[in-house]
Amino acid sequence: MEIVQIVLMALILAVILTLLSKEKKEIAIQVSILFGIVIFFMMLTKFTVVIQAMQEIALKANIDYTYVNIVFKIIAISYIASFGIEICKDIGQSSLASKIEFAGKILILVMAIPIIMAVMEMVLKLLP
Numbered sequence: 300m301e302i303v304q305i306v307l308m309a310l311i312l313a314v315i316l317t318l319l320s321k322e323k324k325e326i327a328i329q330v331s332i333l334f335g336i337v338i339f340f341m342m343l344t345k346f347t348v349v350i351q352a353m354q355e356i357a358l359k360a361n362i363d364y365t366y367v368n369i370v371f372k373i374i375a376i377s378y379i380a381s382f383g384i385e386i387c388k389d390i391g392q393s394s395l396a397s398k399i400e401f402a403g404k405i406l407i408l409v410m411a412i413p414i415i416m417a418v419m420e421m422v423l424k425l426l427p
Contacts, residue, residue, distance in 0.1 A: 305338060328390050335389075339382055366414055373410050376403055 312334055319327040350371060357367040380403030387396035 301341075305341075309334070331389055332386055335382065335386060366417065369410055369414055373407050376406050376410065379403075380406075 312330070316327045316331055319330065353367060353371070354364075356362075357364060380399055383399045384396040384403075387393065387399060
């Protein structure tokens, strides 16, 4: 299982970073960010499998692909913002992390407008 490998790598890296951070804090931060990027790209390849499965489900359910595409973009915004937030927290920049979180929420809200409008239209059609 890949999660066991990732956790073991993270635990080994945590020990290394603990030792490094005492003498070379800048290098420890860079190594930590690099590890995060490696994990991010490892999981990105797995995410393509999920996207393909969702596309197939959308086709079978006859759902407009525009909405599925919006959902994918919202998920991407969420994951990228979360990744940036954690990096900022790792380097002690919690206020910057809060700003990324705020921006992510606003972008998600903006992206969701077409879906919200479609739901509202369907509700209005159901009302007498």
